[in-house]
Amino acid sequence: MIHKIRIGLIGYGKTGKAVANVFSSDSRFELCWIARSTVSEGVQTHPDTAVPIFGMERQSFERLFDSYPVDAIVDFSSAKAVHRYGELVRKRGMMLVSAISSYSESDLAYIRSLAQSARVMCSPNITLGINLLMMAANLLRKAAPFADVEIIEQHFKEKPEVSGTALKIAENLGLRKNQVTSLRLGGIVGEHEVIFGFPHQTVRLAHSSIRREAFGAGAAFALSHLSVCGNGFYTFEDLLLRAAYR
């Protein structure tokens, strides 16, 4: 019998909710509890599964981990949460999957220190498809550095800023910021395209996301691969490359 990976989810905004839905419908995992920043009085539960939801302020993580032991923490909340539960991850050797994009340098240094005695995966974008796109784009860039490259990102009208993911792809490929073009229209969740132009031909790599649940699928992929790694700090791309070349 295969042991299910027991999960504590931190963060329950729009994305956190989508992630909770994915974990609670994937038989490889057991979602044990959810911690969110604010809850009203009384015990709350996840609507489909009755998984309990705790308020981070009111709750000692130590007592939570004692009452509801888990194998892994999945963090979709904000940069400060890791300082509340980090030492417990270190002491108990739990896995940590964090999708926070706003960590400071010192936050990251702290997380790397945890990785000496735990398995930690930390990436600002945890979508499987985006990471596959990045990996393929990096490979093409290295193999054909002479190609013209442009990035187009298209998102819903309400997103004012340039996509952080597109800027990250540009940085990885050694492009200037003005090689990222942004379009905003109704009816688009999120699309990223990297175009390589060669004499007489083009290669286009495109990712299209239709729902936030894609983040949950990415966290599930990360966790299932992290569970067979040794202690250490991994990015999503590290796990993908291990999957590809194992």
Place this chain on the structure above:
Amino acid sequence: MIHKIRIGLIGYGKTGKAVANVFSSDSRFELCWIARSTVSEGVQTHPDTAVPIFGMERQSFERLFDSYPVDAIVDFSSAKAVHRYGELVRKRGMMLVSAISSYSESDLAYIRSLAQSARVMCSPNITLGINLLMMAANLLRKAAPFADVEIIEQHFKEKPEVSGTALKIAENLGLRKNQVTSLRLGGIVGEHEVIFGFPHQTVRLAHSSIRREAFGAGAAFALSHLSVCGNGFYTFEDLLLRAAYR
């Protein structure tokens, strides 16, 4: 001063002509002569450059190589030509770039034997972009073997058969033939798309070719990388991976 790579081109059909145009306008190369299966009486020349064109039947390759020595043979003719010039490649240690798709098993065994004393690159599709597409698709397939995969190829109306390149991609990815879909319409030179479907997202890899000259750019890429390899037999993907991970 950098030595130009001197080239003898074998094959002068539609693709061979496009390849000749590419080599004669790239300063890294010197196109020294062209050999084609049939020529009418008298000496012919390539229109833009006055490079001489010889008929293979009337011409001993040994005498040709003596009069017009080259560093590399680029072969876009047919499977039998290699048996006419192969021993000269072996003896003189010339580079060979061959884009013939119709070699038999015994042809290929012979070419591999030449590779013991020469640098040989042999691939049925020598387009840079298609090989980049294949390389990226192989990587995604290995990293995410659980994804749904479909291939669409679109070509001009006069192409009756399924694209050999699409079937090759399917074979590399371990797909069934019915996972290749073909469309035929006017106004399309050649497009190949590999679609990876995941929960809530897709990744699309697409190659679009607009002219036969793309084959010449591929041969030029292969030759420039082959020139820094040791003796041996290489596919186009081998050279790309070396370029990517050097």
Place this chain on the structure above:
Amino acid sequence: MIHKIRIGLIGYGKTGKAVANVFSSDSRFELCWIARSTVSEGVQTHPDTAVPIFGMERQSFERLFDSYPVDAIVDFSSAKAVHRYGELVRKRGMMLVSAISSYSESDLAYIRSLAQSARVMCSPNITLGINLLMMAANLLRKAAPFADVEIIEQHFKEKPEVSGTALKIAENLGLRKNQVTSLRLGGIVGEHEVIFGFPHQTVRLAHSSIRREAFGAGAAFALSHLSVCGNGFYTFEDLLLRAAYR
């Protein structure tokens, strides 16, 4: 002050729910009640708005219309419902927007008879974008009947049959069924593409849907245009052409 259009929604499956969400957040409309085929005991309400939900079996439509008068019926249920409420539409001159695709010839004849004393819009696909795609494709087909045409539709893996919308487009364009190509992959809600191939160029018309709410937006568009028409039977395309050429 502009009068809101008061709506009774019939049908509350997955699509009906999405339609209810659209109408209850669009200030041009007032969703007054929902009728669904089966409800458990007691009064139910739409979660965000407290709009009452009635069971069709237990409920006389006449009493419903008396207690909660509406200007328009929007029907996303099944073919038989119209025979329950049709005479009330006729007598009271209400508008009717129906998106049922399974009407028989005699159902349609009945609905056309209602249109003599009411404004009726009836189309099997009520998505705004799909109808715009169809309208544009019809125009191109008429202007350039000599073009090669192919249709590709891509949907999620669980949809086994060929898209009815794609077959309808093919029928409108006078194409054979084998000019419709279907792909099924995870991560795609619904995509339809009509490709026109000409010598040396192509024109592609593509529709991409990301949520069922698109049906609600279509119903809202239809209703707002129907409200300024005279009595009669309209298709979605009729309303679009009126909008375009008014």
Place this chain on the structure above:
Amino acid sequence: MIHKIRIGLIGYGKTGKAVANVFSSDSRFELCWIARSTVSEGVQTHPDTAVPIFGMERQSFERLFDSYPVDAIVDFSSAKAVHRYGELVRKRGMMLVSAISSYSESDLAYIRSLAQSARVMCSPNITLGINLLMMAANLLRKAAPFADVEIIEQHFKEKPEVSGTALKIAENLGLRKNQVTSLRLGGIVGEHEVIFGFPHQTVRLAHSSIRREAFGAGAAFALSHLSVCGNGFYTFEDLLLRAAYR
């Protein structure tokens, strides 16, 4: 027996040559002569067909039209040429198809005056596909003026300015110039895409051109439709709408 339309082609740059190739291989037309701005001494001829090529400076158009009478003038040269042959078009009632984009207001007024006694088609972009794209985009804009609209145009690296065709589409649709996005990469001949964004869905109209011969196909389409019109001034879109709604 159907009479072939006899053509005199004015302009023999890159596009003019492509147009000559299209007319000389289409059995509905007979290409009788070509006039270009400069020719060296002696008589020149079109390579595949031996059609004579005259220099405009050395040649009286009157004598040319007497010696080689034609039914139609096709002009791909520059704005000033029409003032040399215009009165002959008027007197002899020839058809005129002009693809000049640099006409001044007074040039256009003069051409409109010719249209009182001749059939004249005058459009800055004479590609069939681009005009179909424009026609469809105009229709969608009128039917759904509330949609978000963006235009992307992609061209080869050597094209510095924003595509005039894209700006024309934007003008027709009532968009601002900053709703046109331009990308420049190797391997692309010319692509224009108009994206309409709606709640929960998008419609994309895309044109892709792979060769200059597309201009010839457009001129042939225009001429074959012009030949069944009465005297007057037509745009390409006028002819398309007549074809669509005849």
